[in-house]
Amino acid sequence: MYGLGLAKGLTITMKNMLMPGRMFTLHQYPDRKIGLLGLAKLEGTNPITYSIKRPLMTLKAMVGLASVEDRMPQHSRFRGEEFSWYEDRCTGCASCAKYCPLGIIRIVTHPSEKAVDEGDKYVLDVFDIDMGRCMFCGLCVEACPYDALHMGSGFEEGKYSRRDLVIDKQRLNDAPKRPSTWFRPQIEGQGFDPQSGDEVDWTKAGRHVKPSREDQQKKWAKR
Amino acid sequence: MSEMKSEPVILNLGPQHPSTHGVFRLRVTFDGETVVDAEPVMGYLHRGSEKLAEGRSYVQIVTLTDRMDYTASMSNNLAYVSSVEKLAGIDVPERAQYIRVICAELQRIASHLMATGFLLNDLGALATPLMYCFRERERILDMFEMLCGARITLTYMRPGGVLQDAPAEFWPALNTFVNDFPGYLDEIESLISGNEIVLTRTRDVGILTDAQAINASITGPMLRAAGVQWDLRKANPYEIYDRLDFDIPIGALGDTFDRYMVRVLEMRESIKIVEQCIRDIPQGPIRTGTPYFIRPPAGDAYASVESPKGELGFYLVSDGGISPYRCHVRAPSFINITALRDMLVGWKMSDLIIIFGSIDIVLGEVDR
Ligand code: SF4
Ligand code: SF4
Numbered sequence: 001m002y003g004l005g006l007a008k009g010l011t012i013t014m015k016n017m018l019m020p021g022r023m024f025t026l027h028q029y030p031d032r033k034i035g036l037l038g039l040a041k042l043e044g045t046n047p048i049t050y051s052i053k054r055p056l057m058t059l060k061a062m063v064g065l066a067s068v069e070d071r072m073p074q075h076s077r078f079r080g081e082e083f084s085w086y087e088d089r090c091t092g093c094a095s096c097a098k099y100c101p102l103g104i105i106r107i108v109t110h111p112s113e114k115a116v117d118e119g120d121k122y123v124l125d126v127f128d129i130d131m132g133r134c135m136f137c138g139l140c141v142e143a144c145p146y147d148a149l150h151m152g153s154g155f156e157e158g159k160y161s162r163r164d165l166v167i168d169k170q171r172l173n174d175a176p177k178r179p180s181t182w183f184r185p186q187i188e189g190q191g192f193d194p195q196s197g198d199e200v201d202w203t204k205a206g207r208h209v210k211p212s213r214e215d216q217q218k219k220w221a222k223r
Numbered sequence: 224m225s226e227m228k229s230e231p232v233i234l235n236l237g238p239q240h241p242s243t244h245g246v247f248r249l250r251v252t253f254d255g256e257t258v259v260d261a262e263p264v265m266g267y268l269h270r271g272s273e274k275l276a277e278g279r280s281y282v283q284i285v286t287l288t289d290r291m292d293y294t295a296s297m298s299n300n301l302a303y304v305s306s307v308e309k310l311a312g313i314d315v316p317e318r319a320q321y322i323r324v325i326c327a328e329l330q331r332i333a334s335h336l337m338a339t340g341f342l343l344n345d346l347g348a349l350a351t352p353l354m355y356c357f358r359e360r361e362r363i364l365d366m367f368e369m370l371c372g373a374r375i376t377l378t379y380m381r382p383g384g385v386l387q388d389a390p391a392e393f394w395p396a397l398n399t400f401v402n403d404f405p406g407y408l409d410e411i412e413s414l415i416s417g418n419e420i421v422l423t424r425t426r427d428v429g430i431l432t433d434a435q436a437i438n439a440s441i442t443g444p445m446l447r448a449a450g451v452q453w454d455l456r457k458a459n460p461y462e463i464y465d466r467l468d469f470d471i472p473i474g475a476l477g478d479t480f481d482r483y484m485v486r487v488l489e490m491r492e493s494i495k496i497v498e499q500c501i502r503d504i505p506q507g508p509i510r511t512g513t514p515y516f517i518r519p520p521a522g523d524a525y526a527s528v529e530s531p532k533g534e535l536g537f538y539l540v541s542d543g544g545i546s547p548y549r550c551h552v553r554a555p556s557f558i559n560i561t562a563l564r565d566m567l568v569g570w571k572m573s574d575l576i577i578i579f580g581s582i583d584i585v586l587g588e589v590d591r
Contacts, residue, residue: 005418012414013351075365077390079372099515101283137286137378142386143515151372182372183387 030156032070036061042068074153076193077182079136082152083129084179085172086202089148092122099143104130127172131157132165142183147206150179150187153194179205229255236575238267245586251567251575258575261567263560268590276550281307281382281517284550288537289376291552292588294337297330297367298530300380305461306526306537307382311519314511319384320462321504325397326370326379327462327528328493328500332404333363334531335444335486338583342483343415345580346424352414359407362400369393382517384510394501401497408490416484425480429566429578432477439562443533443555445582448485449477455529467499479581486583516545532556532583552591556584 034042039061040050051058060066074080092109108126141151152175159165167175177199181188186207192200237248246267252260272291276284288299301323308315315323340356364374370389371379379386415421431441436449446453454471456464472488474481519541527536533555540549559582566578 005420009414009418012410016355075369075372075390075392077370077372077387078368099283101279101286135286135376136373137289137376138372139283139286139378180372185387188390 028070030069030071031067033064034061034066034068035064039066039068071195074195076153076180076188076195078153078180078194079138079151079182080153080155080180081131081134081136081157082154082175082178083167083172084150084152084175084177084200084205085127086148086177086205087124087127087169087173088202089146089206090124090127091146091148092124093145095143095145096140096149100140101137102133102135104133105140106130124169127169128166129172130166132162138182147184147186150184150205151182153178153180177202177205231259238264247584247586247589249563249575249579251572253572256572258567258570258572261564261575263563265557265560266590268586270591272591273550273552276547278546280515280545281311281519281547282515284547285380286376286378289378290587291554291591292334292530292532292535292556292585293375294585295330295334295531296375296377297326297379298334298528298535300377301327301462302526302528302530302535303537304380304382305528306524306539307517307519309526310522310524310539310541311382311513311517313383313513313517315384315462316508316511317463317505318388318507319509321500322385322389322509323380324462324464324467325497325500325504326367326385328496329363329366331493331531332490333360334583335490336360338486338531339411339415339483342479342577342580342583343421345576346421352411355407355411355414359404362396366393366396366400369396381510381513383513384508386510388509397497397501401494401501404494405491408487412487416487422480424574424577425483425581426478427476428479428574429570429581430476430478431562431566435562435565436477439558439565441533441559441562443529443531443559444482444485444489445533445559445562447471448474448481450475455527455534459527461526461528463500466503467496469496469499479577482581482583518543518545527553530555532585532588533559552588554588554591556582556586556588557591560584560589 036047036051036058039057040047043050057066092107094107097103097105097107106126106128107124109122109124112123136151138151141149157165178194179187179200180194181192187200187205190204192198232253234251234253235248236251238246248264248267250262250264251258272287276287279287285300285303288303289296291299307313336356336359340353343352344350367377368374369392371377371386431445431449433449433451436446436451442453450473452471452473455461457471469492472485472492474485521541521543523538523540525536525538527534534553535555536553538551538553539547542548563579563582567575570578
């Protein structure tokens, strides 16, 4: 019978429109419009206390102008840009550069004057990652034997020129250290969430515990 | 065909056309509104993946396979790493095999959902059914994100296993998905399968007979819709498929509706497979230690898997070095599209898009 399929389809559409848990979610990005209730919930108070404390924001929220920055939740293994790189961990071995399928990591080192047992045999002059060509496959992170390089969790690098997408040593050093837990079980084991805004210290990013001075002497010094 | 003779008109569909799923050109000769000839012109998305593979190490090539059939990266990964494992004689731990099968089946569901959604889109049901399908696909992509941090270009499998074990949050998410999904599939089906418009536009349209399909070495849902019971998971079981209990749905006629129906039924079978895998998955390692630069002995190997589109195989020739001497991909989309002319001739212009959509090709794989 003609028309039956139409009615059936409309029923399903209505069901999906109205039933909680089935509704399609529209997500506004990066700024989400928010009402008074939502704002109060963010602050952890009730709307009345909030409106007394923040009359201006309340007014804004009432006329629908208030918005908060919002991102979709990401899983902690998300492979994103803004690599987290720890210069303190990096030995300049260039495994990452060798392993990258596109060859977009450039490393220049020179032998250092300092003692070898301080772990400073090579000094890094250049450490560039050309993010404009990177495909975020993560093979470089997989290859790094010293856990110095980690994937990041961002995805919103917009630049006017391709040259600005080359992240150099300075930028890598200055960037907040919010490594993705992808292929880093030691960070995942700490329950770290790159979205939380916390940072991981270079001493905690490795899979090995640094041997103590005595240990080093016992194991390696008298060989 | 009409009695009235008219001047044949050649029409170019594509390379950029909203209904052509990527950059694909179809040169169609029309007599009035009837198709009298169709010639697919391929190569617009050619990136030379096979040649690029010759300059890369065996693990690096995994990233290339992601970009062939980008709606089913897991299956591509699986086909490629199976081939490397065969070439180099690498064993895969059992847990890794289970995880691989779970991933491959989830990917099959995601790919079939996409095929179904876009078929309906081509029928003119703009976006609504597609949204239903994409909502479910989204949940699969979310699970992939938990597993390996990416949604489309996964790079998850490695020769000798998978990269990382699934995180703790993966298993509950998978369980809810497996429990919910048949219900959603019922919903999609009640929306589509009994719909008169869908039925009148797809029943008996674009028939590909079993003889034609076998002749053109068509594989996958297209072949099964034509009534041939051929599925590599049963015919030549790889990984752990011989331990699993599932059926191969086949169609009767080989028309567009059968191709849609086979895909829906296959999704149900995939859920059955995933359920069994969740039940049986053992603990243990997920990867055998392989060096970063694998050096397989000189020789060649061909391994193939049943990807959502059909038989996907990788033929690798090694000369003992760190990268293959030659890599050839048997891409199901590419071979399936060779039957396009047989299916199109004699049909009207508006049927052309549906028939084309029901093949479910991905241009990244056709052109590589
Ligand atoms: S993520 Fe992949 S493409 Fe990007 S630098 Fe690392 S290895 Fe190269
Ligand atoms: S592989 Fe790691 S330690 Fe070696 S150069 Fe790259 S970041 Fe530094």
